Amino acid sequence: MRALWIMLGVTSLGLGIIGIVLPILPTTPFVLLSAFAFSRSSPRLHAALLAHRTFGPLILRWQTERAIPRRAKIMAVTMMTLVFLGSLLAGVSERVLLIQGIAMGGAAIFVLTRNRPSDE
Numbered sequence: 250m251r252a253l254w255i256m257l258g259v260t261s262l263g264l265g266i267i268g269i270v271l272p273i274l275p276t277t278p279f280v281l282l283s284a285f286a287f288s289r290s291s292p293r294l295h296a297a298l299l300a301h302r303t304f305g306p307l308i309l310r311w312q313t314e315r316a317i318p319r320r321a322k323i324m325a326v327t328m329m330t331l332v333f334l335g336s337l338l339a340g341v342s343e344r345v346l347l348i349q350g351i352a353m354g355g356a357a358i359f360v361l362t363r364n365r366p367s368d369e
Contacts, residue, residue, distance in 0.1 A: 255287070
């Protein structure tokens with residue numbers, strides 16, 4: 250079972266890294282999934298992820314408070330909006346726009362309804 254959790258963690262972290270440069274793929278959910286999978290399988294990998302300069306503080310806030318900082322919320326919703334507008338301007342089919350709208354709308358609602366960290 251440990252190997253499956255590690256594989257899930259590595260795969261989701263890889264997808265999160267790809268999501269940094271590919272705006273249609275979200276980064277944060279995959280990084281959070283990686284942290285969860287590594288916490289179940291590898292204390293060393295989990296600690297390395299928590300020590301990451303960018304992702305570590307966000308993961309810790311999520312794990313301790315289930316909170317997303319205001320700046321991260323703004324960035325997430327802004328990027329989703331830009332991707333949707335880019336698809337609209339590119340003339341993507343209505344079906345794809347509908348799927349994107351539902352998926353990104355749901356993600357935006359989730360992000361916006363999370364608490365902010367207590368120190369913010």
